[in-house]
Amino acid sequence: MREHLRQPSTLHVDGVTVRFGAVTALNHVSFDVEPGTIHAVIGPNGAGKSTLFNVLTSVYRASEGSVRYADHELTGMRPHAVAGLGIARTFQNIELSHTTVAGNFLLGRHQQMRQGTVAAALRLPGVRREEREQRRAIEKIAEFVGLRDRMDVLASELPYGDQKRVDLGRALAADPSVLLLDEPVAGMTRHERSDISALIRRTHEELGLTVVLVEHDMPLVMGLAQVCTVLDFGTVIATGEPRAIRSNPAVIEAYLGGVPTTAPTDKATT
Numbered sequence: 069m070r071e072h073l074r075q076p077s078t079l080h081v082d083g084v085t086v087r088f089g090a091v092t093a094l095n096h097v098s099f100d101v102e103p104g105t106i107h108a109v110i111g112p113n114g115a116g117k118s119t120l121f122n123v124l125t126s127v128y129r130a131s132e133g134s135v136r137y138a139d140h141e142l143t144g145m146r147p148h149a150v151a152g153l154g155i156a157r158t159f160q161n162i163e164l165s166h167t168t169v170a171g172n173f174l175l176g177r178h179q180q181m182r183q184g185t186v187a188a189a190l191r192l193p194g195v196r197r198e199e200r201e202q203r204r205a206i207e208k209i210a211e212f213v214g215l216r217d218r219m220d221v222l223a224s225e226l227p228y229g230d231q232k233r234v235d236l237g238r239a240l241a242a243d244p245s246v247l248l249l250d251e252p253v254a255g256m257t258r259h260e261r262s263d264i265s266a267l268i269r270r271t272h273e274e275l276g277l278t279v280v281l282v283e284h285d286m287p288l289v290m291g292l293a294q295v296c297t298v299l300d301f302g303t304v305i306a307t308g309e310p311r312a313i314r315s316n317p318a319v320i321e322a323y324l325g326g327v328p329t330t331a332p333t334d335k336a337t338t
């Protein structure tokens with residue numbers, strides 16, 4: 069069952085509408101995220117990107133429409149059940165646990181643990197073997213995100229850029245097939261942005277993950293994404309390759325009417 073779900077599948081977003089009272093945050097939003105792609109969701113402030121992420125992870129329930137992955141309807145599922153299907157996320161505002169880097173990775177891996185807490189309390193042999201396996205697994209993740217020598221440091225004591233790496237490692241620890249990244253370089257220095265951009269690319273190329281990326285940093289988006297979906301006032305105004313998106317009149321108008329400094333441009337930092 070679990071192996072089946074680890075097979076890459078298309079994430080279908082179909083007619084999703086979310087209303088908050090009189091505000092329609094998402095208005096019949098439809099697009100597909102093809103397996104093995106980096107798919108960016110962009111749009112001016114208030115366009116509905118965070119709301120969409122919260123629907124994809126079942127934190128919010130759509131008023132209408134559906135989200136399907138690997139023959140499963142995600143709408144109405146509990147968030148941990150969505151995670152169990154292999155859909156992991158990082159957070160715009162870092163939400164790390166008050167423990168070490170390794171502890172955060174272990175918590176992310178928790179779903180993978182086979183042995184129960186009673187067996188763990190009794191220190192049964194199978195538990196010790198599993199603990200060793202988990203330790204090896206999180207060492208690999210620490211290596212991958214560049215924190216191998218920081219595993220026993222409290223995550224809260226790390227610089228901001230490294231905390232973002234912990235957040236990414238925690239998501240990877242759940243062994244996902246789809247990774248949802250919510251503004252992964254927000255608040256970072258130019259150097260940190262370039263590092264994280266390279267890490268996202270490796271996540272896609274070396275681990276083969278499907279990545280859904282919400283980000284305001286247009287050079288980063290244009291350099292990484294194969295497909296962009298553009299939201300404006302809760303409506304999809306364009307979906308396509310970055311090159312086509314950059315010259316799409318509706319997209320240019322949406323940005324020029326909103327936040328000119330973040331409008332899609334040709335220059336990529338990646």
Ligand SMILES: Nc1ncnc2c1ncn2[C@@H]1O[C@H](COP(=O)(O)OP(=O)(O)OP(=O)(O)O)[C@@H](O)[C@H]1O
Pocket residue numbers: 088091092093111112113114115116117118119120
């Ligand atoms: N919990 C909520 N209650 C009421 N209105 C909300 C709620 N969450 C979002 N909204 C409204 O829905 C719309 C979309 O907001 P959302 O945060 O999804 O946009 P966004 O594209 O993520 O914006 P930003 O780029 O600034 O993060 C906005 O008008 C916002 O004010």
